[in-house]
Amino acid sequence: MLYFVGAGPGAVDLITIRGQKLLCKADVVIYAGSLVNPELLQYTKKNCKIYNSAHMTLEEVIDVVKIAEKENKMTVRLHTGDASIYGAIREQIDMLNKLKIEYEVVPGVSSFCGAAAALGAEYTLPSVSQSVIITRMEGRTPVPERESIRSFAVHKSTMVLFLSSNLTDKLSAELVAGGYEPETPVAVVYKATWPDEKIFKCTIETLPQTMKKNNINKTALILIGNFLGNDYNRSELYNPNFTHEYRKGKM
CATH class of the missing domain: 3.40.1010.10 (Tetrapyrrole methylase, N-terminal domain)
Incomplete structure (x- = not known):
């Protein structure tokens, strides 16, 4: 077995x-x-x-x-x-x-979960993003054309990039070309949950410089999207005025 x-x-x-x-x-x-x-x-x-x-x-x-x-x-x-x-x-x-x-x-705990935990972040914030795209930049291993970074960027949803730490010049350009604003927040989590974990925050525009400055070229996840910001709506699930199967709203 x-x-x-x-x-x-x-x-x-x-x-x-x-x-x-x-x-x-x-x-x-x-x-x-x-x-x-x-x-x-x-x-x-x-x-x-x-x-x-x-x-x-x-x-x-x-x-x-x-x-x-x-x-x-x-x-x-x-x-x-x-x-x-x-x-x-x-x-x-x-x-x-x-x-x-x-x-x-x-099954095991994926590093994209460990990275969010390290940041104290929620990928699916109400009114911000309800979808998470897990993908990678095309390098030596090809990516189907229909799954290019540029095509995914159109949605401006939360994106988590694996295996892309040494390709950030092209990544940044493709994200902007697809529709993300250059100032969209980015978090780089190096070796999430390891003792030597490191976190770097930047924007799509400054991502390549951040990676080069800190000599990060592998074993890191790149998290992109406005879920890293501070603007969002409260969940209806815990809204005192919202009725659901287990609780009646107050209004």
Whole structure:
């Protein structure tokens, strides 16, 4: 059996209880060493075999799983954040299905949640934005044309950029070309929830300079939108005059 486990955004205690229990039981752990906090490996038992997938191909990962299955051993595939976001699990699942190897996916806390927590921010503010676009700039890996930054920027909704820290010159230009005002607020959260977490606040216009000045070119999320401002409406859910299923309004 193989378990895909979301390791959380960085802090060791932000892995789920289920994920931690599986790590403790695992005979084999294959972890994304470029992003997963290595301190999580302290939960593994002494005789657990540990592999760093940063140095492996997909085929090499699957070969390790195949050997573990033949030896009737349980494997944990430890992904950063939540494996459903830029986790490359679909290609692994397809190969496991062909090999008739059973698997289960255990969700984790994504770094975009950790970044909002670090800021004390709410992505979906009434009258400001009720949608969150999670995306990335096109780099060495292409992005479908219909999902370009420029096309998404038309909506001016909340946007969270993964894997884009070294592409901010083009990112800034595409955001403005799509419709965001240059003065739209931006927050950069470097290594959200890690001990060395850093937060930088700027605007779309000043984003490239901010990144260069602070030497941030990887392991950071870029959060864009007016949810970072101070103007919004109160939620109707807690409005004393609003009636809903559980409470009658006062007026």
